[in-house]
Amino acid sequence: xxxxxxxxxxxxxxxxxxxxxxxxxxxxxxxxxxxxxxxxxxxxxxxxxxxxxxxxxxxxxxxxxxxxxxxxxxxxxxxxxxxxxxxxxxxxxxxxxxxxxxxxxxxxxxxxxxxxxxxxxxxxxxxxxxxxxx
Numbered sequence: 413x414x415x416x417x418x419x420x421x422x423x424x425x426x427x428x429x430x431x432x433x434x435x436x437x438x439x440x441x442x443x444x445x446x447x448x449x450x451x452x453x454x455x456x457x458x459x460x461x462x463x464x465x466x467x468x469x470x471x472x473x474x475x476x477x478x479x480x481x482x483x484x485x486x487x488x489x490x491x492x493x494x495x496x497x498x499x500x501x502x503x504x505x506x507x508x509x510x511x512x513x514x515x516x517x518x519x520x521x522x523x524x525x526x527x528x529x530x531x532x533x534x535x536x537x538x539x540x541x542x543x544x545x546x
Contacts, residue, residue: 418441418442418443418444419443419444420444420445421444421445421446421447422434422444422445422446422447422449423445423446423447423448423449423468424448424449424515425449425450426449426450426452426514427449427450427451427452427454427457428450428451428452428453428454429452429453429454430454430455431454431455431456432454432455432456432457432458432459433451433454433456433457433458434446434457434458434459434460435458435459435460435502436458436459436460436461436462436464436502437461437462438461438462438503441462441464442462442463442464443463443464443465444462444464444465445464445465445466445468446458446464446465446466446473447465447466447467447468447471447472447473448468448471448472448473448511448515449473449474449515450473450474450511450514450515451473451474451475451476452474452476452514453476454476456501457475457476457477458500458501459500459501459502460500460501460502460503460505461502461503462503462505463503463504463505464505465505466498466500466505466506466507466508467507467508467509467510469509470491470509471491471492471493471509471511472493472498472507472508472509472510472511473498473507473510473511473515474510474511474512474513474514474515475498475507475510475511478494478498478510481498482494482496482498484496487512489512491509492511492512492513493509493510493511493512494509494510494511494512496510497509497510498510
């Protein structure tokens, strides 16, 4: 983030295949809340040197490298979260309630799944499209 950001909500985004999904610099970027996002295929999912919140108090974000970083964490299926917070590199921030599965609240997530299905199963995609009248 290049601009100063205070008291913003960043949610329901799909951050994919970037060198860094989100990078927040110190001092000028604080009191933001970042939640219900899905981080997939990024070199580094996030860096935060500011003072920000990475969950909404119940659920946080989906991190595709979670299982690799926290191999002994347990799933809390009833809540849809992991038992161990996800540490955000660069400072003292953490996602206290990392999601077990990617957030499906984002329309862009649904679009990504549709594009992946089309890429891997073009004939089936055409049949479904005709059946659904899309």
